[in-house]
Amino acid sequence: MLDSVIDISQIVLPHPILWAVTAALCLVLLSWRIWTFIIVPVLRPDEPKLLPYWVPFLGHTCAFFRNPEKLINYSFHYFGSNQPFALTVTGKRTVILRNVQDVASVWRNTQALTIDGFIIFASPRDLIKDEESQSKSLLIKENPQNKGYMDWERDFFTAQLLEPDRLRKLLDKYLGHLREVLAWDNLSSCYVMAPSASDPPQDKSKTVSLQVFCRYTVSYCSTTTFFEPKLQQVAPQLLQDYQDFERLSWKVFYRLPPFLARSSHAAKEKAIDGLEKYLSLGEEERPELETIFLAINNELTHIGVGRRDAAAFIVVITAHLGNNAHKVAFWIFAHMLHDPAYLDAVYREIDAAFAAPDAESDMNVLLTACPHLDAIWYETMRVYNATSAIRHAKTDCIIGDKRIHVGDQVVAPFRQFHLNRDIFGADARSFRPGRFLENKGLHRAKGYSPFGGGYTYCPGRLFAQREIYLFVAETLRKFDLELVPRPGGPRMPQVDERIPSPAAMGPDEDVLVRLSPRVH
Numbered sequence: 001m002l003d004s005v006i007d008i009s010q011i012v013l014p015h016p017i018l019w020a021v022t023a024a025l026c027l028v029l030l031s032w033r034i035w036t037f038i039i040v041p042v043l044r045p046d047e048p049k050l051l052p053y054w055v056p057f058l059g060h061t062c063a064f065f066r067n068p069e070k071l072i073n074y075s076f077h078y079f080g081s082n083q084p085f086a087l088t089v090t091g092k093r094t095v096i097l098r099n100v101q102d103v104a105s106v107w108r109n110t111q112a113l114t115i116d117g118f119i120i121f122a123s124p125r126d127l128i129k130d131e132e133s134q135s136k137s138l139l140i141k142e143n144p145q146n147k148g149y150m151d152w153e154r155d156f157f158t159a160q161l162l163e164p165d166r167l168r169k170l171l172d173k174y175l176g177h178l179r180e181v182l183a184w185d186n187l188s189s190c191y192v193m194a195p196s197a198s199d200p201p202q203d204k205s206k207t208v209s210l211q212v213f214c215r216y217t218v219s220y221c222s223t224t225t226f227f228e229p230k231l232q233q234v235a236p237q238l239l240q241d242y243q244d245f246e247r248l249s250w251k252v253f254y255r256l257p258p259f260l261a262r263s264s265h266a267a268k269e270k271a272i273d274g275l276e277k278y279l280s281l282g283e284e285e286r287p288e289l290e291t292i293f294l295a296i297n298n299e300l301t302h303i304g305v306g307r308r309d310a311a312a313f314i315v316v317i318t319a320h321l322g323n324n325a326h327k328v329a330f331w332i333f334a335h336m337l338h339d340p341a342y343l344d345a346v347y348r349e350i351d352a353a354f355a356a357p358d359a360e361s362d363m364n365v366l367l368t369a370c371p372h373l374d375a376i377w378y379e380t381m382r383v384y385n386a387t388s389a390i391r392h393a394k395t396d397c398i399i400g401d402k403r404i405h406v407g408d409q410v411v412a413p414f415r416q417f418h419l420n421r422d423i424f425g426a427d428a429r430s431f432r433p434g435r436f437l438e439n440k441g442l443h444r445a446k447g448y449s450p451f452g453g454g455y456t457y458c459p460g461r462l463f464a465q466r467e468i469y470l471f472v473a474e475t476l477r478k479f480d481l482e483l484v485p486r487p488g489g490p491r492m493p494q495v496d497e498r499i500p501s502p503a504a505m506g507p508d509e510d511v512l513v514r515l516s517p518r519v520h
């Protein structure tokens with residue numbers, strides 16, 4: 001007992017110099033904080049206010065990477081107003097926009113604010129010197145304004161993906177692949193679970209992981225539409241590599257320094273390896289590669305981009321192409337399964353799109369006569385799509401009445417607009433497709449921008465909507481769907497907010513579904 005009595009004379013007090021240094025540091029830190037977060041905002045009302053923090057340089061980095069959504073919501077409440085505000089992420093100023101008008105001015109200001117990390121601005125006529133390339137290059141032959149590569153590529157994407165005839169041909173191909181992989185005997189072992197001992201012996205149903213079912217089916221069919229089945233033969237791991245890259249791609253998207261984004265760079269390198277292997281085949285060995293990627297690959301080669309860099313370029317586009325849609329499909333199915341009345345309404349609508357039991361779905365009916373399908377699509381894109389417009393300031397400019405400086409990153413987080421009560425009503429945070437049934441023009445509201453806007457407005461938006469409609473329609477036409485009971489009762493998954501997403505968000509939990517062939 002006596003041993004535990006503290007002998008005060010034995011306590012060694014810190015050296016007075018240590019006290020003095022600590023006190024001085026605290027004083028410096030306090031003065032810096034008062035100066036930066038109280039005095040500067042008064043002296044410089046034209047600068048976006050900075051959310052206070054304690055550790056210089058590090059700023060909001062940890063909070064941002066832990067849960068960006070939470071940090072941004074906290075900041076919205078902290079500042080209260082509609083003015084742009086700033087965060088410090090990895091030492092850089094990131095300006096967050098809160099106002100739909102400010103976003104519109106970001107989209108208009110294509111000179112000062114850009115997305116392109118490396119922009120191939122130069123005139124193609126200066127870049128492409130040899131005569132043979134000149135005679136083949138679309139950048140020379142079909143580019144009267146001599147636009148730089150990136151601007152040409154945007155026009156080309158728009159023409160290839162939005163022109164009705166080309167879009168129809170792409171969707172016909174997609175539907176062919178879809179019907180093949182959805183044939184009962186072709187359902188893939190990657191999402192069908194092994195039968196359990198408790199299943200009745202006569203049971204004809206298959207239990208599938210909804211997440212993997214959507215991911216596999218949509219990614220496989222869309223990638224194969226653009227790249228032909230040969231791609232899977234040459235690089236069988238590619239879809240998995242894309243998905244790994246996609247899961248981690250937010251690190252590259254938010255421009256984390258390389259040492260914090262190693263895993264994402266490694267996943268990207270593996271995906272590039274696969275695509276490079278495929279692109280190394282002679283053109284005659286990959287005859288069905290879609291014009292869109294054939295031309296991009298060829299034009300990059302003409303302007304002198306090496307094969308690996310061209311593959312890297314294409315990987316970013318294809319990962320985006322294949323990887324957002326499946327998450328949207330997941331949420332649509334998950335909600336329908338947790339709302340049987342809604343599922344019934346969609347079943348009834350899509351049946352009208354099939355002329356005969358085994359006919360293909362009629363796109364026209366799906367797009368014009370399926371209001372419940374439309375409504376759940378719009379609502380899913382509103383609630384589960386964390387798209388942000390991200391721009392980098394090349395020169396100083398003004399947004400609203402705030403100054404943006406060279407090097408700033410400007411972010412318009414659309415989900416925050418999508419969950420805004422002033423636009424979508426008091427229940428804006430709830431998932432309720434009915435709002436789009438009650439107000440048919442709601443998807444045109446200012447602030448509803450699931451596909452971004454301005455010069456980077458997603459050119460794949462029509463393809464994306466149609467590929468998902470086809471996937472839902474073909475699945476519902478072929479199968480009866482039923483939730484597999486789970487311990488604790490049904491639970492609609494929630495968004496996994498821990499993983500930032502540059503577009504569609506993932507769930508925190510999978511859903512198991514029983515599929516059985518539908519009898520017509």
Ligand code: HEM
Nearest residue numbers: 154321324325387450451452455456458459460463464503
């Ligand atoms: C649900 C699926 C999809 C979503 C949510 C989505 C969303 C977006 C968004 C928000 C942007 C603009 C990003 C920005 O402003 O920085 C974008 C750009 C783009 N999207 Fe999509 N997208 C989807 C599907 C597709 C598909 C299927 C394709 C191709 C077939 C595609 C091709 C592109 C391209 C090429 C761009 C870049 C445009 C540019 O920078 O000029 N997207 N997408």
